[in-house]
Amino acid sequence: MLKIGIILGSTREGRLSPQVGEWVKALADKRGDAEYEIIDIADFKLPLLGEPGQDASGAAAWTAKIDSCDGFVFIVQEYNHSITGALKNALDYVRKEWNDKAAGIVSYGSVGGARAAEHLRGILGELSVADVRVHPALSLFTDFENGSVFKPKDVQATSLGQMLDQVISWSTGLKTIRK
Numbered sequence: 437m438l439k440i441g442i443i444l445g446s447t448r449e450g451r452l453s454p455q456v457g458e459w460v461k462a463l464a465d466k467r468g469d470a471e472y473e474i475i476d477i478a479d480f481k482l483p484l485l486g487e488p489g490q491d492a493s494g495a496a497a498w499t500a501k502i503d504s505c506d507g508f509v510f511i512v513q514e515y516n517h518s519i520t521g522a523l524k525n526a527l528d529y530v531r532k533e534w535n536d537k538a539a540g541i542v543s544y545g546s547v548g549g550a551r552a553a554e555h556l557r558g559i560l561g562e563l564s565v566a567d568v569r570v571h572p573a574l575s576l577f578t579d580f581e582n583g584s585v586f587k588p589k590d591v592q593a594t595s596l597g598q599m600l601d602q603v604i605s606w607s608t609g610l611k612t613i614r615k
Contacts, residue, residue, distance in 0.1 A: 455586035507607030514545030514552035538606030548573030568602035
């Protein structure tokens with residue numbers, strides 16, 4: 437069975453990604469087509485890559501976790517028109533462990549996180565990750581109550597299902613070419 441990691445892309449206090457990640461996992465688990473796991477980058481010690489004298493004790497566990505997955509769903513929030521520094525740093529910590537895997541993106545922000553998702557697509561391409569086309573874009577104004585409690589519109593579940601269909605399809609195909 438495929439293993440799909442649901443990566444929470446923020447480590448900031450008050451972040452909304454855990455709510456979104458739980459929603460993705462709950463709907464994904466009902467499908468029965470893969471083993472879905474939430475991967476919170478906040479659980480790993482990943483200091484700024486290349487900064488001397490830092491405790492990078494979580495790097496080996498992060499590498500092993502990414503290597504164990506066949507595909508990913510990134511929960512991406514838009515900060516300053518892009519992804520978070522924590523997510524970029526976590527992406528940069530590993531290289532070959534990303535290669536030849538598929539990913540979907542669930543983004544959120546004032547414009548649905550669209551700009552962050554587009555930045556992430558470029559990074560994923562460089563890491564040889566095939567990102568799928570369908571992209572649930574959640575609005576802070578319509579999918580979150582008071583900007584803090586996640587209450588997605590029904591259409592978002594449909595979009596998520598379509599995205600997961602593509603992630604599973606691509607992950608299945610790409611698994612055959614990984615060594």
